[in-house]
Amino acid sequence: MPRKLPDPQALDAFDREILRILQRDNRTPQRAIGQAVNLSAAAVQRRIAAMEQAAVITRNAAIVDxxxxxxxxxxxxxxxxxxxxxxxxxxxxxxxxxxxxxxxxxxxxxxxxxxxxxxxxxxxxxxxxxxxxxxxxxxxxxxxxxxSLDRVKSGMELAIPPAPPRT
CATH class of the missing domain: 3.30.70.920 (Lrp/AsnC effector binding domain/regulation of amino acid metabolism (RAM) domain)
Structure with missing residues (x-):
């Protein structure tokens, strides 16, 4: 049975920027993420928890060569x-x-x-x-x-589109 996907409209500009940062390094301290996106560390923590609960963030992993x-x-x-x-x-x-x-x-x-x-x-x-x-x-x-003769690029980082305009 296909899983129910979260509504992309529910991800605002803050969520999307948090996701961009976490994709680059998921060990970035929430305090640093908060400074980068202009939110408190507590707000960042709540947003990350909500995205994990909604299966926007499906897992955290180390990428090994x-x-x-x-x-x-x-x-x-x-x-x-x-x-x-x-x-x-x-x-x-x-x-x-x-x-x-x-x-x-x-x-x-x-x-x-x-x-x-x-x-x-x-x-x-x-x-x-x-x-x-x-x-x-x-x-x-x-x-x-x-x-493959050479691993030119390998990654899991998605190009996150901007948040859709609010109606």
Whole structure:
């Protein structure tokens, strides 16, 4: 069941600026955020708590360089299912969500069923993963791999649009 999204109209200019700051560094002290957006630290804390409660902020995480951990292969993988029945789609979503190597997973249109971003230690690890995720499942028709030569940009920071005008 799709989750109910918060109303974008509910995010005012203060909320949006707080989100911009938190995306750059979620450890920024609330006092510093308050100074930057011209609110008290208590007001910033209340707004952050409200955005967490409304699932605008879904989690706080550290972004780790995979190469430092020996994870040197990044692959973008197109997955083609045999059919688009709900059961096949849900099985694929569940399998891909559970695989820690799958960093991002998108259910897509245009002939490709899913697009995955996968990070592994080496090609041998990648091959073992493809068997586990794709080859061992009859509902996967095929997959196509694009191996990254260089990580040019990687991030989770969204370009937050300005608040809509109040009516």
């Amino acid at each position: 995979p190469v430092v951990l020996g994870l040197t292969v990044t692959a973008v993988v197109e997955v083609f299912l045999r059919d688009e029945r709900t059961a096949s789609i849900e099985r694929a979503k569940s399998l891909f969500r559970a695989a820690p190597e799958v960093q991002q997973c998108y259910y897509t249109t245009g002939g490709t069923s899913f697009v995955l971003v996968i990070v592994t230690a080496d090609m041998r690890s990648y091959e073992a993963l493809t068997r586990r995720l794709f080859s061992d499942h009859e509902w996967v028709a095929s997959f196509r791999t694009l191996v």
